[in-house]
Amino acid sequence: MGAERWSSGGQPPQQSGLDVTMEFKNQPTVTLAEVAEAAGVGESTVSRVLRNHGSFSGKTRERVMAAVERLGYVPNRIAGTLASTGSRLVAFVIPSLSNIVFPDVLRGASAVLEENRYQAVFSVTDYDPGKEEALAAAMLAWRPAAVMLAGCEHTEGTVKMLRASGCRVVELLDLDGDALDIAVGFSNRAAGRESAAFLLKRGYRRIGYVGHDLNRDTRAGKRFSSFCETLGAHDAPLVAREILAGASSVENGRLGLERLLARTTDLDAVYFSNDDMALGGYFHCLAQGIAVPSKLAIFGYNGLDIGRATPQPLSTIRTPRVATGEIAAQLVVTNAPPQSVDLGFELVEGATA
Amino acid sequence: MGAERWSSGGQPPQQSGLDVTMEFKNQPTVTLAEVAEAAGVGESTVSRVLRNHGSFSGKTRERVMAAVERLGYVPNRIAGTLASTGSRLVAFVIPSLSNIVFPDVLRGASAVLEENRYQAVFSVTDYDPGKEEALAAAMLAWRPAAVMLAGCEHTEGTVKMLRASGCRVVELLDLDGDALDIAVGFSNRAAGRESAAFLLKRGYRRIGYVGHDLNRDTRAGKRFSSFCETLGAHDAPLVAREILAGASSVENGRLGLERLLARTTDLDAVYFSNDDMALGGYFHCLAQGIAVPSKLAIFGYNGLDIGRATPQPLSTIRTPRVATGEIAAQLVVTNAPPQSVDLGFELVEGATA
DNA sequence: GGTTTTTTTGGCAGCGCTACCAATTTGCTG
DNA sequence: CAGCAAATTGGTAGCGCTGCCAAAAAAACC
Known part of the structure; x- marks a missing residue:
């Protein structure tokens, strides 16, 4: 991987001469009452x-706006939120920001929310159900209009807590379970099933699996178990598996x-x-000269853009991540x-399987 | 890229039988006063x-906690925020969620913020300075403890507005400019300079550039201009460039x-x-059989993990994205x-240049 | 036991805004 | 121009909590 060296990055650390913050720290902020008086x-x-x-009246409007402008x-x-009923906050409690899935969902949701003058707040559970509970509780304290969570497995x-909160609950990216309120996504079991069916249809019979920690990522676990069931049902049970302890990564x-x-x-x-x-896996094959897919086929899940630009496009299932956020x-x-x-989701045949 | 087909994803859309939300919609929420009375x-x-x-006293504590528990x-x-001075909200105004840089920064920041019982809120500008202004204004309405922005170029x-707000302002990922308050990151100009110096040191003289829309991503623009200056200063001016209109992507x-x-x-x-x-670019070379780096060297920027797992590790500059968020x-x-x-940042020699 | 301290408590005035209602002004009709 | 409806306005009571202060209780002291 070659040697590495650290760079100081050019400019030396600098102290800003303008200590705006301190000066204005307890600056009396302009209130609506002051605007009213001024106008x-x-x-x-x-x-x-x-x-x-x-x-x-239009006249009033102008005077008010002028005062608003003048006073900043x-x-x-x-x-405003306290005084009125119902906030315009939407709380996201997501497992991770490393897994591109969640930024994608946030992206879709955030666009729609911003249009509607809602505000997104989030926290990250790191795939820990206990942490999810704690963070969901912390989120409810902001009295959001809705709480969005990944999947449909949650602690009692x-x-x-969510039930009692009275706010909307949206469960994302997994439909294999009972929804609390709203659920948006697709079936991970179906994804696993179709992946297996596709490989079988292509004639592969000696199939293996490489995955990351399934206890934490229950959706990956569901895909895997359905995948295996489908293989079994076609007399081509999974031959071998390799589960890595850490998070998923290239x-x-x-x-x-x-x-x-x-x-x-x-x-095969x-x-x-x-x-x-x-x-x-694909890079490993490229590096080792293992012919894909003739010698070994590779099948993924998610349909990342990068998989379309590899020398051979990746065979995978493309999931509607951004749309999930938007619809939610x-x-x-x-x-x-x-x-x-x-x-739903889309099976991308690609060229690696 | 192969044919594609849509799947319904298995289970048919289902209506949840439990209309919890509607029932509890105007459910009187438990207030502190009620807890006080109960305790x-x-x-x-x-x-x-x-x-x-x-x-x-310990006794009081127990009675209160019991009441809290009992009433949920x-x-x-x-x-609480309205009544007290200063909120525990931190507002992020970021250009994009597609560019992994920003989820990485959020990830680092979010971990530290959660530990300290702060709450992150965000919105996405799509690299539009006007939108940045509008969203920053919307953010200030939440009276956050701090506003975090990308880079140091902002509209007047x-x-x-930020100056007048009295809240902390943190500018991320770019030190080439005057900081408003706090700035955390590194010099993009230095990154461009060192990238050029590295390629020159390796003996490359006929160097080209492939980039995305630089008007929007000013940090990429800074890297590019410093890169060119450095090449010019060593009598090996940039030979050609190709700028693509859209966002950066594989x-x-x-x-x-x-x-x-x-x-x-x-x-070269x-x-x-x-x-x-x-x-x-690397995939293009692989697909076209262009030998890297002997026939053509490739150099990137960011130091994504994926670049370490490609058949040849990518030569690039690794930026401290997560750390930027944490420190901020x-x-x-x-x-x-x-x-x-x-x-600072780290130059990763890799094997593609 | 009587003080003096110290610790523990409760009351209540806001925080800045919205929702509701009543008061005022304006616009129309005949 | 009276007479009534419609359009505009202002006053004010909270929203649920925290911060301040004074009162009450407990502890420490002589």
Whole structure:
């Protein structure tokens, strides 16, 4: 991997001469009441103009806006939320930010939320159900309009808390289970099943698996078990598996395949827990001169963009990650009734299997 | 790329039988006052116990906690924030969630913030300075403890607003400019310079560039201009460049290199705006049988993990993305004085240049 | 036992805004 | 121009919590 060296990065650390923060620390912020006074109108009038809600004359509107401009007034949403019923916060409790899946979901959701003047807040559970419970509790303290969680497996405490909270609950990316309120995503079991069916259809019979920690990532676990069941049902049970302890990564995929092949010589296809892992496996084959797919087929999961640009496009299942976020957000802002939305997924044949 | 087909994903859409949400919609939430009554103590006592702040007897503590448990009380942070001075919200205004850089920064920051019971909120500007201004304004309405922004180029309006807000401002990932308050990152100019120096040192003289839209991503622009200056200063000016309109992506990198090579036949090295693009270029070479680095060297930027697992590890500059988030968050929670922190970067020699 | 300290408590005034209602002004109709 | 409806306004009571202060209780002291 070559030597490495550290760079100081050019400019020396610098002290900003402008200590704006300290100076203004307890700067009295402009309040709505001050705007009202400056504009010569009542507080409620200012409130109405600013929210464009209720009626007021054009003249009043101008005066208020002028005062707002002049004083540099920034409304206080904390106060506004407290005074009104229901906030415009949407809380995301996600397992990870390393797994591109979740940034993708956030991206889709955030676009829709921003359009509707909602605000996204998030925290990261690191795939730990206990932490999920604690963070969900912390989130509820902000009285969000909705809480979005990954999957449909949660601790009893989490479920109880969410139920009692009265806010919308959206479970994302997994439809294999009972939804608390709204669920948006697809069936991971179906994904595992179709992956297996595809490999079988292509004639592969000696199939292996390389995955990451399945106890934590229950959705990957579901795919894997359905995958195995389907293979079994077609008299081609899984030949070997290699489970790596850490999180999914390209390097783990590469390492996992290397180990698997060291133990098992006659595999004709390998299913990976996701595209990161699969790319690692593919790179291993490229590096070792293992012909893909003639000597060994590779199949992933997620449908990352990068899989389309590799020398051979990766065979995988493309999941609607951004759409999941978008739809979820849409349902929340429209206060849709409880429902499960199946967005399906797309099997990408690619060229590695 | 093979045919594709859509799957319904197994289970049919289902309606949840438990309409928890509707039922509890206007469910009177438990307030601190109710807890106080149930515990037979005053409101302020409950408040003190819950925040573990001020003094109270062990007996009181138990009674309060029992009441909290019994009633399922969840404190209202909105009210708490309004009543107290200073919130524990930290607002992120980031250009994108597709570019892994920002999820990485969020990841580092979020870990530190969670430990300190701060809450992260974010919104995405899509690299649009105008949108940045609007979103920053929206963020300030939540009266966050700090606003974190990418880079140090902002509209006049944004700067004015942030200055007036009195909250901490952290500028991330770029030290080439004047910091408003706190800045954490490294010098992009230095990164461009060192990339050029490295290629020159290796003996490459006919160097090209493949990049994405530089007007939007000013940090990539800075790297590029310093890169060119350095080449020029060593009598090996940039030979050719290919700028793609869209966002950076592996596919654009591949396409960009293809176009560049179609125009310019005698290049010996190509610098890419980042690793995504560089990987695309690398894949193009693999697919076309162009020997790397003997026939063409490839150099990226970011130091993504995937670049370490490719058949030949990618030559690149590894940036401290997670650390940037961590340090930034640390400085905010400790209310550190204004400062710029240079985290540097690491040149990874790899095997593609 | 009577003080003086110290610890523990409760009351209550806001934080800045919105929702509701009543008061005022304006616009129309006949 | 009276007479009534509609459009605008302002006043004010909270939203649920924290921070301050004074009161009460407990502990320490002589």
